[in-house]
Amino acid sequence: MSSHNSKIIMFTGKGGVGKTTMSVATALHYAQTAKTLIVSTDPSGSLKEIFHTEVSREITPITPTLDVIELTRKVVLQLWRQKFADEIFTVLSSFLPVEKDIIDYIEGAPGIDEEFMLDYVLTLRNSGTYEMIIWDTAPTATTLNLLFVQRLFYTHLTQAQKLYLKLKGVFTQVNPLELIARWLRLTEEIIAMLKNDTSAWVVTNPERLPVEQALMIGSELREFGITLNGYILNKVLPPEVCRGSDFLEAKRDNQQRWQESLRERTAEPIQIIPELVGDLTARDKLQQLAAMLGY
Ligand SMILES: Nc1ncnc2c1ncn2[C@@H]1O[C@H](COP(=O)(O)OP(=O)(O)OP(=O)(O)O)[C@@H](O)[C@H]1O
Ligand SMILES: [Mg+2]
Numbered sequence: 001m002s003s004h005n006s007k008i009i010m011f012t013g014k015g016g017v018g019k020t021t022m023s024v025a026t027a028l029h030y031a032q033t034a035k036t037l038i039v040s041t042d043p044s045g046s047l048k049e050i051f052h053t054e055v056s057r058e059i060t061p062i063t064p065t066l067d068v069i070e071l072t073r074k075v076v077l078q079l080w081r082q083k084f085a086d087e088i089f090t091v092l093s094s095f096l097p098v099e100k101d102i103i104d105y106i107e108g109a110p111g112i113d114e115e116f117m118l119d120y121v122l123t124l125r126n127s128g129t130y131e132m133i134i135w136d137t138a139p140t141a142t143t144l145n146l147l148f149v150q151r152l153f154y155t156h157l158t159q160a161q162k163l164y165l166k167l168k169g170v171f172t173q174v175n176p177l178e179l180i181a182r183w184l185r186l187t188e189e190i191i192a193m194l195k196n197d198t199s200a201w202v203v204t205n206p207e208r209l210p211v212e213q214a215l216m217i218g219s220e221l222r223e224f225g226i227t228l229n230g231y232i233l234n235k236v237l238p239p240e241v242c243r244g245s246d247f248l249e250a251k252r253d254n255q256q257r258w259q260e261s262l263r264e265r266t267a268e269p270i271q272i273i274p275e276l277v278g279d280l281t282a283r284d285k286l287q288q289l290a291a292m293l294g295y
Pocket of ligand 2: 042
């Protein structure tokens with residue numbers, strides 16, 4: 001099955017390190033030869049500026065081979081409701097005295113939007129429309145680990161439900177057991193997509209906090225089973241621009257220190273990207289960046 005599935009590349013890292021910029025440079029590169037989609041949950045909505053077009057919850061074509069979709073948390077939750085609210089109510093109300101507003105509580109639970117993004121990307125991947133899916137702002141380790149908890153939970157829920165329904169002798173219109181079994185398959189499919197078709201870049205800057213966080217994210221991704229492409233160390237000051245300025249020399253010394261720290265603490269490849277000047281949303285700059293990424 002996986003041979004004709006789309007390949008997914010995710011970009012993850014601390015806020016503001018350059019995930020969206022790297023995603024766009026990567027997508028422009030792949031779009032030269034493959035039908036490509038960028039899925040973004042960038043809260044600042046920068047794709048609109050980058051592509052000079054209104055980008056919304058609908059898939060928006062940029063070129064014949066490049067589409068983008070930018071989803072806000074609000075839109076993700078709307079889509080989640082449309083798809084799952086009835087099912088969740090059916091299952092819960094089959095063994096708990098709950099009202100419809102239970103869905104509001106679940107919607108407020110942390111991570112529901114991120115989790116639904118996994119399902120959303122799976123749907124996109126299964127549509128077979130795209131050869132490459134670039135995923136700007138990857139799910140956090142907490143969300144990924146939830147998948148394992150869910151798999152376990154649904155398995156137990158199915159067993160408990162079977163017993164309960166037997167005792168109660170109820171037959172509802174929609175069989176809750178079938179729904180739970182479907183959720184279980186969905187969770188397994190998402191885990192398989194992440195393990196088999198997805199690789200990740202961890203973007204970081206040469207400073208203490210982004211480096212520490214990147215290393216943590218990197219090891220969590222690996223633990224989960226996602227292939228790591230490596231780290232992108234972005235916004236490194238080139239030595240020649242620092243010469244003659246005490247301020248910049250000191251800044252560069254500090255950057256060097258964290259670059260070395262990253263190197264010592266991981267065996268993964270590290271792509272160094274310099275701090276660039278000028279408008280990074282311009283096409284030629286993004287192409288320059290793609291070349292620096294080694295494409
Ligand atoms: N190599 C670079 N040189 C100079 N500026 C850069 C470089 N990479 C990114 N930037 C700039 O840094 C800012 C943040 O980049 P970007 O929006 O890609 O980060 P992000 O990780 O997606 O942020 P967020 O977490 O808010 O989504 C942008 O203004 C971008 O143009
Ligand atoms: Mg971003």
